[in-house]
Amino acid sequence: MVATTTTTIPATPVTTVPETTTTAAPATTTTSPAPAPAPAEVLLAAWLLNGDGEPAAVISDSEAIPVNVQTVDLVEVDGVAYMQVTASGIPDYGHTLSAAEAAFLAGRPRARTDFVGGAPVVGAGDVVDFGQDLGYRSTGCTDTPGSGYGFWPPGPACPTRQDWDVWFPITPVEAEVDATTGLGAMGLWVNGVAVFNWGDGQSWQQERVWWNLAPAAEVYDLDICPGHSAMGNYHHHSHPTCLAEQLGDDGSAHSPVYGFAADGVPIAGPWVDDDSPARSSWRIRDYAEPDSPTGCGTPGVRDCLLVDQLDASLGTTPTDRAGPTTSTAVTSQSGNPFVAEAGWFMQDWWYDPSLDDGGARALDEHNGHLGPLPGLDKPRYHYHVTRERRDDGTMADVFPYYVGPTYWGELHDNALTGGVDRRPGRGGRDRPPPGADDDMPAPNGNIEAAAEQLGVSVQALQDALGPPPPDLGLAAEILGVTVDHLRSLLPPTPPRP
Numbered sequence: 036m037v038a039t040t041t042t043t044i045p046a047t048p049v050t051t052v053p054e055t056t057t058t059a060a061p062a063t064t065t066t067s068p069a070p071a072p073a074p075a076e077v078l079l080a081a082w083l084l085n086g087d088g089e090p091a092a093v094i095s096d097s098e099a100i101p102v103n104v105q106t107v108d109l110v111e112v113d114g115v116a117y118m119q120v121t122a123s124g125i126p127d128y129g130h131t132l133s134a135a136e137a138a139f140l141a142g143r144p145r146a147r148t149d150f151v152g153g154a155p156v157v158g159a160g161d162v163v164d165f166g167q168d169l170g171y172r173s174t175g176c177t178d179t180p181g182s183g184y185g186f187w188p189p190g191p192a193c194p195t196r197q198d199w200d201v202w203f204p205i206t207p208v209e210a211e212v213d214a215t216t217g218l219g220a221m222g223l224w225v226n227g228v229a230v231f232n233w234g235d236g237q238s239w240q241q242e243r244v245w246w247n248l249a250p251a252a253e254v255y256d257l258d259i260c261p262g263h264s265a266m267g268n269y270h271h272h273s274h275p276t277c278l279a280e281q282l283g284d285d286g287s288a289h290s291p292v293y294g295f296a297a298d299g300v301p302i303a304g305p306w307v308d309d310d311s312p313a314r315s316s317w318r319i320r321d322y323a324e325p326d327s328p329t330g331c332g333t334p335g336v337r338d339c340l341l342v343d344q345l346d347a348s349l350g351t352t353p354t355d356r357a358g359p360t361t362s363t364a365v366t367s368q369s370g371n372p373f374v375a376e377a378g379w380f381m382q383d384w385w386y387d388p389s390l391d392d393g394g395a396r397a398l399d400e401h402n403g404h405l406g407p408l409p410g411l412d413k414p415r416y417h418y419h420v421t422r423e424r425r426d427d428g429t430m431a432d433v434f435p436y437y438v439g440p441t442y443w444g445e446l447h448d449n450a451l452t453g454g455v456d457r458r459p460g461r462g463g464r465d466r467p468p469p470g471a472d473d474d475m476p477a478p479n480g481n482i483e484a485a486a487e488q489l490g491v492s493v494q495a496l497q498d499a500l501g502p503p504p505p506d507l508g509l510a511a512e513i514l515g516v517t518v519d520h521l522r523s524l525l526p527p528t529p530p531r532p
């Protein structure tokens with residue numbers, strides 16, 4: 036069986052009800068943990084359960100918000116076992132600022148204006164609570180108690196309570212058809228914070244060919260953990276350092292489970308053994324060497340795409356929407372300067388199967404492997420957070436960061452997937468979103484035209500818009516377009532009765 040539908044979870048509080056529980060389906064039952072098979076017990080125990088309602092140190096709304104995960108239950112639906120997890124989406128980070136992190140803060144290109152007083156009010160050795168004011172001129176929220184003002188640089192919104200209710204299959208099954216990860220939540224960390232994929236919905240000149248990698252393009256738009264929120268939905272795109280610290284993962288052994296992807300597959304931290312990080316099998320295209328099979332023939336020029344990022348032997352295909360050269364200066368949305376060097380875009384990467392050589396560090400094209408996990412006596416398939424050691428000894432995040440570009444496992448109908456894919460996942464080859472064949476709704480006038488303009492399915496557009504009235508800001512982020520562009524394509528909102 037192939038997974039057919041995906042469910043978009045808007046940033047507003049919502050309860051996910053698996054389709055299998057409707058009408059005649061057997062009632063969901065909560066089983067007592069005692070007879071659970073050992074792997075389930077271990078997986079359930081991975082979550083950071085907040086048993087006594089401990090409130091967030093800083094972030095609150097009309098009342099205190101409990102941190103981490105509120106409930107974890109082993110439930111069974113139609114004979115399939117799931118972990119059902121409810122969480123606020125607000126973590127319990129208390130991060131000790133390192134000298135390097137303090138220097139990064141003070142050395143921001145726009146520090147003079149990014150901080151209210153021109154410089155951070157915290158330094159190396161300070162313990163910073165999640166949401167604590169460290170001097171930023173936050174623009175995504177107002178300077179009111181409980182908002183988190185000052186923890187986030189100018190740009191991202193401050194996070195709000197999410198009320199996640201998410202289901203993860205206990206025993207993931209390898210997918211028959213690979214589903215591409217999309218924007219929005221695509222899993223949860225063990226503290227209930229959302230897992231986001233590599234993308235930020237932005238592309239070079241908004242041409243939808245050369246897609247930004249969020250951890251690189253947003254490096255100045257993230258907090259110290261590093262994370263930020265989209266419309267209140269707090270998430271990480273790359274190695275969650277504050278979570279690693281909280282889990283005590285010091286790189287001396289195989290990392291523990293940091294979270295679960297929407298397919299139920301655990302995401303382990305970066306390490307497979309003492310000081311030995313898991314190794315992504317994705318490599319950067321060689322644009323510099325004219326004869327390179329992954330380059331475009333002219334040094335530094337990006338005017339060709341790989342035919343298939345999973346099979347570099349198929350070569351490249353020209354594109355009339357060239358990306359910037361690898362020495363071009365680019366400016367991020369928040370006005371910070373970068374150079375678009377090789378590796379800057381998702382289309383700069385290719386999967387090298389020779390790296391997936393069966394060694395302990397090797398990962399497949401989904402960024403996972405079958406191997407030991409702490410607490411389990413049998414090997415189990417899991418993803419890894421991927422990083423590599425640079426020449427100066429520091430660790431750097433490496434694409435695809437955790438999962439992907441495609442999931443290993445089948446997506447169930449109740450899976451937490453923040454938007455179906457609407458991009459070519461592999462070079463220039465267009466791939467339908469999961470389930471597009473089975474679930475395409477009837478054509479729907481202007482919505483259909485808008486979907487065509489956006490290059491997405493009607494279902495994907497409707498999923499992004501959510502129930503009326505649509506949240507255009509969230510929909511635009513999911514679809515990777517500006518709010519104005521989206522609004523221009525949609526029929527005018529009818530007046531409310």
Ligand SMILES: [Zn+2]
Pocket residue numbers: 231235249263264265270272
């Ligand atoms: Zn983000």
Ligand SMILES: [Zn+2]
Pocket residue numbers: 289303306307313404406407417419
């Ligand atoms: Zn592993």
